[in-house]
Amino acid sequence: MKKLLILTGGGDCPGLNAVIRAVVRSARRSGQWKTWGSIEAFNGIFRDPPEIKRLTRSSVSGIHVRGGTILQTTNRGNPLDYPVQQKDGSWTTRDRTAELAAKIRSMGFDAVINIGGDGSQRISQALFKEGCPIVGVPKTIDNDLSATDLTFGFSTAVQTATESFDRLVTTAASHHRVIIMEVMGRDAGWIALHTAIAGGAELCLIPEIPYRVDKVLKRISKRYRKGKGFVNIVISEGAKQEGGNVVGVKEAGDENIKLGGVANALRRQLENAGCEAQVRTTILGHVQRGGIPVAQDRVLASAMGVKAFELVQQDQFGQMVAFRNNEFVSVSLEEAVRDYKAVHPDHYLINVARNLGIAFGD
Ligand code: F6P
Numbered sequence: 001m002k003k004l005l006i007l008t009g010g011g012d013c014p015g016l017n018a019v020i021r022a023v024v025r026s027a028r029r030s031g032q033w034k035t036w037g038s039i040e041a042f043n044g045i046f047r048d049p050p051e052i053k054r055l056t057r058s059s060v061s062g063i064h065v066r067g068g069t070i071l072q073t074t075n076r077g078n079p080l081d082y083p084v085q086q087k088d089g090s091w092t093t094r095d096r097t098a099e100l101a102a103k104i105r106s107m108g109f110d111a112v113i114n115i116g117g118d119g120s121q122r123i124s125q126a127l128f129k130e131g132c133p134i135v136g137v138p139k140t141i142d143n144d145l146s147a148t149d150l151t152f153g154f155s156t157a158v159q160t161a162t163e164s165f166d167r168l169v170t171t172a173a174s175h176h177r178v179i180i181m182e183v184m185g186r187d188a189g190w191i192a193l194h195t196a197i198a199g200g201a202e203l204c205l206i207p208e209i210p211y212r213v214d215k216v217l218k219r220i221s222k223r224y225r226k227g228k229g230f231v232n233i234v235i236s237e238g239a240k241q242e243g244g245n246v247v248g249v250k251e252a253g254d255e256n257i258k259l260g261g262v263a264n265a266l267r268r269q270l271e272n273a274g275c276e277a278q279v280r281t282t283i284l285g286h287v288q289r290g291g292i293p294v295a296q297d298r299v300l301a302s303a304m305g306v307k308a309f310e311l312v313q314q315d316q317f318g319q320m321v322a323f324r325n326n327e328f329v330s331v332s333l334e335e336a337v338r339d340y341k342a343v344h345p346d347h348y349l350i351n352v353a354r355n356l357g358i359a360f361g362d
Helices: 016-030 097-106 118-129 154-175 190-199 213-222 262-272 295-313 348-355
Strands: 002-008 033-038 052-055 082-085 091-094 111-116 134-138 178-183 203-205 231-236 279-283 319-324 327-332
Touching (some): 002 016, 016 033, 016 111, 016 295, 097 118, 154 190, 154 231, 154 279, 154 295, 190 203, 190 231, 203 213, 213 231, 231 262, 262 279, 295 319
Parallel strands (some): 111 134, 134 319, 203 231
Antiparallel strands (some): 033 052
């Protein structure tokens, strides 16, 4: 029997467990492969003794309906930039990819399936270059990977955001308030754009279209007559004012800036600009990443898991599964991590939103 290792890296996302289950079931059906999972991405392999869990049909039974990942995950301990403490107590980083590839080999694994976002697939690519037989599966709620039309987790995040938005509409209407709801998405406005259309927002502010406070205020004023009216705004965490910067913090040990708080920044900007309506904010945060995956994400994730195992069986290593033009295909890991998929200001859904009367503050 051949040995297959599965792992999940980076931020979690609804649908990860459905991929794991699909890989384990396909492998079992093949009658040629046994499956294991590394705990907390590559950290499980580095640990002494390694934290590797045997995955059987019964250990993955029913997990497709559960959020999170049974293998746990981390966005720390990137093997390309591994934090190492020096003798004097200070920290530095070093590339441990070659060591990791050697360890995977020495443990007797014939293939690895790495389920993760762009950061994780960069690691896959580096491991592949070191001779590791690896296949990538894309995941992110942000839907910002250019190699695939859709990532699982995105639809669940949009559903959660839309349900929250619907609730905020009734309270905004009752109080004649402006309510700003901040959603995730990093530097891409996909979650915000889909939620604004689904929920029927008055304004949608995304990173790709910097907003002007005077324009936002103008749209708000149009909705108020004699103190009556209400406005619901969806703002993406990476949105910024024209000529301004994103709102967030960079903490020691973090690879990326932690975005968050732009809804409150906009509230202050509106108040300073003389907005007469009461403004309230809601930052949805990680609620968008948790919980039960919607049916579409379960299907997408299951199909991607089956496709990933097919690639393993065909020795198609150095590839990542992708969903393009309604088909499950594969792209090289090199291509998979090349470009970031932001919302192009000419994207058809921007046109849809504008036709529905949604303003972008530009
Ligand atoms: O990439 C997914 C994502 O949820 C982003 O939308 C968000 O900016 C980031 O991860 C949050 O990361 P963390 O869980 O590390 O705070």
